[in-house]
Amino acid sequence: MQREGRTGLPPLRNAVKGKTAFRLPPEPSGFMTVGHAMAFSINSLYKEMYDGELWLRFEDTNPRKASKRYYESFRRGVKWLGIMVDHEKNVSDDVEVTYGYGRKMLEDGVAYVCSCDLERVKALRFDGKACEHRERPPPESLAIWEELVAKKHGEGKFVVRFRGEMQSLDYSLRDPNIFRVIDHPHTLTGTKYTLWPTYDLANTIEDELCGITHILRSSEFHNELQRLFRERLGLRPVEVVQFSRFNFKGTPVSKRLLRPLVEERLVSGWDDPRMPTVDGIRRRGIIPEAIRQFTLQVGYTKSEHEYDWSLLYAVNRKLLDPVTKRLFFVPDPVHLSVERAPPRSVEVRYHPDKNLGARTIEARSDFFIPRADLDSLKKGDVFRLMDLYNLTLLSKGEEPAARYAGDGLVPDTKKVQWVTEGQTEIKVLVAGPLFDETGKYDQHSLTEAHGLVENAFSQVKVGDIVQFPRFGFCRLDSRNTMVLAHK
RNA sequence: GCCCCGGUGGUGUAGCCCGGUCAAGCAUGUUACCCUCUCGAGGUAGCGACGCGAGUUCAAAUCUCGCCCGGGGCACCA
Numbered sequence: 001m002q003r004e005g006r007t008g009l010p011p012l013r014n015a016v017k018g019k020t021a022f023r024l025p026p027e028p029s030g031f032m033t034v035g036h037a038m039a040f041s042i043n044s045l046y047k048e049m050y051d052g053e054l055w056l057r058f059e060d061t062n063p064r065k066a067s068k069r070y071y072e073s074f075r076r077g078v079k080w081l082g083i084m085v086d087h088e089k090n091v092s093d094d095v096e097v098t099y100g101y102g103r104k105m106l107e108d109g110v111a112y113v114c115s116c117d118l119e120r121v122k123a124l125r126f127d128g129k130a131c132e133h134r135e136r137p138p139p140e141s142l143a144i145w146e147e148l149v150a151k152k153h154g155e156g157k158f159v160v161r162f163r164g165e166m167q168s169l170d171y172s173l174r175d176p177n178i179f180r181v182i183d184h185p186h187t188l189t190g191t192k193y194t195l196w197p198t199y200d201l202a203n204t205i206e207d208e209l210c211g212i213t214h215i216l217r218s219s220e221f222h223n224e225l226q227r228l229f230r231e232r233l234g235l236r237p238v239e240v241v242q243f244s245r246f247n248f249k250g251t252p253v254s255k256r257l258l259r260p261l262v263e264e265r266l267v268s269g270w271d272d273p274r275m276p277t278v279d280g281i282r283r284r285g286i287i288p289e290a291i292r293q294f295t296l297q298v299g300y301t302k303s304e305h306e307y308d309w310s311l312l313y314a315v316n317r318k319l320l321d322p323v324t325k326r327l328f329f330v331p332d333p334v335h336l337s338v339e340r341a342p343p344r345s346v347e348v349r350y351h352p353d354k355n356l357g358a359r360t361i362e363a364r365s366d367f368f369i370p371r372a373d374l375d376s377l378k379k380g381d382v383f384r385l386m387d388l389y390n391l392t393l394l395s396k397g398e399e400p401a402a403r404y405a406g407d408g409l410v411p412d413t414k415k416v417q418w419v420t421e422g423q424t425e426i427k428v429l430v431a432g433p434l435f436d437e438t439g440k441y442d443q444h445s446l447t448e449a450h451g452l453v454e455n456a457f458s459q460v461k462v463g464d465i466v467q468f469p470r471f472g473f474c475r476l477d478s479r480n481t482m483v484l485a486h487k
Numbered sequence: 488g489c490c491c492c493g494g495u496g497g498u499g500u501a502g503c504c505c506g507g508u509c510a511a512g513c514a515u516g517u518u519a520c521c522c523u524c525u526c527g528a529g530g531u532a533g534c535g536a537c538g539c540g541a542g543u544u545c546a547a548a549u550c551u552c553g554c555c556c557g558g559g560g561c562a563c564c565a
Contacts, residue, residue: 025565026565027564027565029564029565059565060565061564061565062564062565064564065564065565118562118563121563122562125561126561155563156563158563159563160563161563168490169489169490169561170489170490170491170560170561171489171490171560171561172490172560172561172562173561174561176562177562177563179563180563181563182563196563198562198563198564198565199564199565200565202565203565218559219491219492219493219558219559219560220558220559220560220565221559221560221565222490222491222559222560222561224490224491224560242492242559244492244493244558244559245558245559249498297499297500297513297514297515298499298500298514299499299500299501301493301499301500302492302493302558303492303493303494303557303558304493304494304557304558304559305498305499305500306498306499307498307499308497308498308499308515308516310498310515310516311498311499311514311515311516313515314514314515314516315514315515317527317528318527318528320527321527321528322528324527326526326527352523352524352526352527352528353523353528353529373525384524384525385524386524386525387524388524409524413524414525415524415525416525417525417526467526467527468526469525469526469527470525470526470527471526472526472527473527487526487527
């Protein structure tokens, strides 16, 4: 028992360097979330560790759910994360291949065509009893199958079922459905097919086709059935590692909870900075490397967890700190006129200890400082305009005024940020958790701060992240609108 | 209801398989101080946890049993 503990992800069973293959299998039925990002990162990290192959495979066998914009969302997210995908495919490309397996299963009596209605299937399944179709001779099943392939039957009349274990305590093994008719155009294949394989079968076949050696996925997937498929179809065994979903406090990743917010316009869209989507956290100023490092740090477990956002922020902050310019930002500004102010042109470094350059600020006699700072001072107090000079506060009231009080740095003087007259007014969006403790949408989850930024702000481009000292790290989202990442 | 899987400080984890070196490590959080032309980063110190009960043992976070609590599965969704 060594005290150092483990660093990085634990080794995988039966993993041979150079002979592994992993997959990212999203269903293109919603936007990519942080949860996907972390699960994908785990696969990507292992791909690197074992010098393996990585597939991006869209699980789009339900034409009612797949939509093109979602494929794009995942491609964009994967690219943003810097994940190197070796191959990309859609399960819908392989419908005919799954038909091949389907036919074979029917021929071998591993599956059969069932024409019970849904209620009956459920009832018999509950009782652990087979229906008469289970004994339907293969040629008869095959004949119906060909009609199904030829689109001669509508939805719900027939279903292809796997001959599983009707008595199994695991109900998912009680002759599950493996093909069904869905009479709805598919976003990619149009009306070409109406007979679609179900997830478990398609997934098993695809893993075989892609040569997947290790599956790392969250535990909402049950693997007994897929194991049984592999056994009956004589497919290669695969190592499966399951872990719990990645949840963040106050920000569930579930589409069921998120969709209403978008539809009711309680958020600005799927990329609202409060959203746990990749687009959302990117807008917010979380950088891809932070996701990667965070994933590496927390790893994966089977126990349920709810990450505190501060855990991710800490990683993001440490990455951002050395490369981010500091800019003066004065929230809730109050005008301050200064008597006997010597005109100055000061050069101020963009970073206290990293070499990020400097800017020159022209100072005359009018300034703006944060109201909160002024409030904390008393008449007669000496304070310092940071990087400039000292002042004595003369009056607070309506027209706050101060007098120049020397250049020398006086120990223990309060230092305040400042901007000169005529600077840019900006808005900073501050995103908090979408849901409160009781699980209700928090109406105040998005707040705004307003203030003035110094001239050098004009150099900041959309997408850039800067640090407003004492306020936080912010990303420029659009002209004069920033989003606070975190303190 | 049935079937899996989990429960280590506020949060996330390491340790559990192979019992002692664990009066439990790390990170985050928080408090104080140092450093710093405020913040942040960095440094130092403090705070804070083995779900409950029984058993096995010289010795249990680690093994066994029971209980409690939580999550997931039981779709013509993925």
